[in-house]
Amino acid sequence: MKYYIGVDIGSVATKVVLIKNDSDAEFIGGKISPTGSNGSFTAQKLIDELLKEKNLNIDNIEKILATGYGRINVSFTDLTKTEISCHAKGAKFVFPKTKTVIDIGGQDSKAIKLNSNGDVLDFVMNDKCAAGTGRFLEVMSHALQVNLSDFGKCHIESKKDIQISNICTVFAESEVISLVSEGVDKRDIIKGINYSIAKRALTLLKRVNVEEEVTMTGGVAKNRGVVLALEDLLKLKINIPDIPEFIGALGAALYAIES
């Protein structure tokens, strides 16, 4: 049995995925942890924990491939690939009919266009600020004193449309605080925030000429509200993996097989 590991060292979280490749690749398990100040160290720790959990050791691993912002100069592998290619690979593996990927991570978001073979045809990334990323949601969660995990539920319960007009994270935070002080229902504000993220994602998707099927990856895909908002704007259904935050690492592990 051949085992491979994919590591995604992102700005917020580090993810590690273990797969085995017999005739077909199969997901065995994954681990996630805040990246902290030393992504390489965090990743190594997660690898050790995952292997221990699965009663394996490093000698059982054929190859490790790293992706994410911390991919360069890691101690455990020379194999790297950008998160653009890895998210595309992972999304295609989980949803084979994927033609467009929208990945919204901690500090960046990207739209990726695939051809029918799953090769990346084109991609665009967010511009140089936190607008439209997970960081934006974290700041808003803090400002509203509402857990991020409740954003989806609040979105569904919302009765009124509120528009968050600022895209700058800092200015949007002021806007949100102002709305709270005006007595606006937090659930309506959250829906407005989710739509704000979705609109940024929509712009990226349009730039790559979005085509069905669309798969969403990255931690923000766990926010049901953002998904609903984006589906509403796109007027189509979006594939959401069970483990959207692990898709980059999964893609990395799949590339490890090919490398």
Added chain:
Amino acid sequence: MKIDVAKVNPNYLKKILSQRYLYPLIYGVLIQALRPDEIGKVSIKFALDLVKKNFNPKNKVFYINVFTPTEIFFPLGVFPILPEVVSGVTANFGISDAILSESDEIVFSKDLCSVHRNLLGLIKMGFLPNPDYILTLDKPCHSAVHSFYLISKFYGGDYHIIDIPEEKSEKNIEYVAKKLEETFIIFSKELKVKNPYKKLDEAIDLSNETRKYLIEINEIRKKRVVIDGKNFLGYLGMIFSSFGSTYGRDFFKLLRDKLKNLYDEGYELPVKKRLYWLHLGPYFKTDFFDYLNQKGAYIAFEETSNVYWEEFDKNDPFKSLAKKLINYKIFPNLEERYKTTLKVVDDYKIDGVVIFNQWGCRQGAGSSYLLRKKLIDSDIPCIIIDGDLVDESNFPKEQNKTRVEGFLEILK
């Protein structure tokens, strides 16, 4: 060593730079410190002669913007200052932070091109001699008419502008030619230059010779990548400011010789992907280009090295110069840029196109997404890198590395 420009007394600096006898010494020190090759020596000599000329209180100081034909100034004994080029040089020296802060007092919006914000700060701080005359074109750079106007209002200088019509008609060529000749006559009278037309003849000859060398350089580059185009982005100061002078001729002749020797020796960079680079690149120190090289990607050609103009006719120099200005292919309209890109992709066997979006540059960034779409629709891979030429804080280095690496991964 980084210079704290805020602590430098500009008056003291100007006093030193006005001492003509110091220049051989400065040249010697620079040669010892930088150890340039013969090509570098020419550019250092040119820069020092330009500084010497302009810091001599007896001489008139001319500011012109990039794209203004320098061929009409060298015959007048004028070494025009191109503030945009100086702006790039300060970024290269790593001293633009303080200068940009200074410019914030004049220009409130960070949305304006940093090259122009920086040059305003530079002049405000007193590091450049105040201009006596200012001449700018209104195309292709849209910012110069505004920043140069501000310079004339705050720091003096007769402000002249030549508008370049969009339509490439004979009538418009005649119009620009007339404007150029009028300007030449006004300045030659002001400076009491004897036989200006005869001297213009010489400048036109030198410009044609320089053009010929640049064409030869480009022919070599079509065949093989012997020098990375990031160097040519750095040579831009010479492209913009030295045509019509012996410095320009010598610089590009030596550069041609260097490329030819490398080519004849069979040298080639370890190129996996050949890139075409549109617009300019960051002038501050960055490992971005080294990162590209590590991935096997090299700039095979860049927009600014395009020789798109015909050889100048000595019998009708102003019309020749006008044709060059009207038919510009650097930051032209969308269709022209697209056609030029298609030709370059074919000529230089380009694998992918990189469009550098200079923050605040309307003519460059304005249509970049449309250009990218047209290229992708034509099966030419293209990426836009959002960044800045001068303001390092506007260049998200790590994100851009990921973007460009992702782009390289999708190139076949």
